[in-house]
Structures are given as C-alpha cells and as structure tokens.
Amino acid sequence: MVSDSDNPIQPPPWLNAPPVDPYPFAETYDLRTGPDLHPALNSLLPYVGLWRGRGRGGFPTIEDFDYAQEIRITHDGRPFLHYESRAWILDEQSQPVRPAGREVGWWRPVLREEGSGTDELEVLLTTPTGVMELHVGKITGTQVELVSDAVLRTATAKEVTAGHRLFGIVEGALLYAQDMAAMGQPLSPHLSARLIRVGG
Known part of the structure; x- marks a missing residue:
C-alpha cells in the first residue's frame, strides 16, 4: 500500500499483530483479593459481592411468578461498581423453568472535586430486550434509592417509560x-427479592 514511490504508507503496527494476552486487570467481588476499593465507593462497600436468592414478580399485564436470581457486584479499583444480574423462573416446586431477566450496568457515585464520593448515585442499566435506563439516586446508610431519569428503547423493545428501585442491606x-x-400502565410494583451473599 503506497501513495507514490517516494512516500510509502506503512500499515499500523496492530494490523497484523498476534492476539494479546488475557485482560490483565483484576475485577473482583471479594474485597480480600484484587485491587483496593476506591475510597469513593466506601458507602457502597456492603453491596460488593456475589448474591443469590429468590423473589416474586408481577405486573398488571402479566401473571405473578416466582423467580431465582444471581447478582454480581464487582469493582476494579476505579470509582464505579459493575452490576450484573441474571434471573430464572421457578415452578411451584422451586425448580428452574427457563431463563428470565438479565441486566448489566454501572453504579457511579457522584464525585467531589477531591475525588471522594458523595451520597448521590448515577446508575446505567441495559437489558438484552432493548431497554436502557439511566437512574439517579441517593445512598442513605445501607439503603440505595433509584429513580429513572431517562429510558431509551430500541424500535422492537416493549414500552418501558419509568422505574423506581429501592435496595437495602x-x-x-x-x-x-x-x-x-x-405497556401503558402507571408505575406499579414489578419485582421484589431477598438475596444472600454467597461470595465476597
């Protein structure tokens, strides 16, 4: 690949390079290993971990259902938490029936100028069903309350217009x-669950 005989254009060095090694930076839900927790996350420290439990779901447009859930909340030393949730439907004998809701996202405390965290929180969540939610919230002790600030949907996603979430340890x-x-319904109860720490 040349522009002319006097000025050859060299390909970038990464173009034909071999694969790199695995991601070299630790992300952990175990505060005894990996990087130190960023000081801005101190108020969210009780949430870091691997959690599993059961819950009950419903909505005016669907029948009530029982579900199990795993939530993984990790950090990599920077001032945010990685949040990942996956759930599955349970039958009357508490046996798994099928996969259910999944979410991934980020919990970001609002930082002061010197880098410490405030009690304000920004949370971004995305689902594989085409819904992206931006929540703003407040940390009060071991309680986190989130209110949707914006909801974006793909053209094929079901209509979701607002949300409210309350977490507590x-x-x-x-x-x-x-x-x-x-789906044309006002803000209504949808999910509630209790999860036990199984890691971290």
Whole structure:
C-alpha cells in the first residue's frame, strides 16, 4: 500500500499483530483479593459481592411468578461498581423453568472535586430486550434509592417509560423492590427479592 514511490504508507503496527494476552486487570467481588476499593465507593462497600436468592414478580399485564436470581457486584479499583444480574423462573416446586431477566450496568457515585464520593448515585442499566435506563439516586446508610431519569428503547423493545428501585442491606442480606411503568400502565410494583451473599 503506497501513495507514490517516494512516500510509502506503512500499515499500523496492530494490523497484523498476534492476539494479546488475557485482560490483565483484576475485577473482583471479594474485597480480600484484587485491587483496593476506591475510597469513593466506601458507602457502597456492603453491596460488593456475589448474591443469590429468590423473589416474586408481577405486573398488571402479566401473571405473578416466582423467580431465582444471581447478582454480581464487582469493582476494579476505579470509582464505579459493575452490576450484573441474571434471573430464572421457578415452578411451584422451586425448580428452574427457563431463563428470565438479565441486566448489566454501572453504579457511579457522584464525585467531589477531591475525588471522594458523595451520597448521590448515577446508575446505567441495559437489558438484552432493548431497554436502557439511566437512574439517579441517593445512598442513605445501607439503603440505595433509584429513580429513572431517562429510558431509551430500541424500535422492537416493549414500552418501558419509568422505574423506581429501592435496595437495602438488611441483616446481611440484599433486599430490593422494583416498580415499573410500562405497556401503558402507571408505575406499579414489578419485582421484589431477598438475596444472600454467597461470595465476597
């Protein structure tokens, strides 16, 4: 590949380079290993971990259902948490029936100028069903309350227009309740669960 005989254009060095080694930086839900927790995350420290439990779901447009869930909240030393949730439907005998909701996203405390965290929180969540939510929230002790600030949807996603979530650490367990406005319905209870720390 040349522009003319006097000025050959060299290909970038990465064009034909071999694969790189695996990602070299640790991300962990175990505070005893990996990088130190960023000081801005101190108020969210109780949430870091691997959690599993059960919940109950419903909405005015669907039948109530039981589900199990795993939530993984990790950090890599920077001032945000990585949030990942996956759930599955349970039958009347608490046996798994099929995969259910999944979410990935980021919990970002609003930082002061010197880099410490405030009690304000920005949370971005994305689902494989085509919905992206921006929440703003407040940290009060071991409680986190989130209110949707914006909801974006793909052209094929179901209509979701607003949300409200309340998380809390109660006697060592992670409890939460989620309300949703969707499919022409006003903000209504949707999910609630209790998860036990199984890692971290």
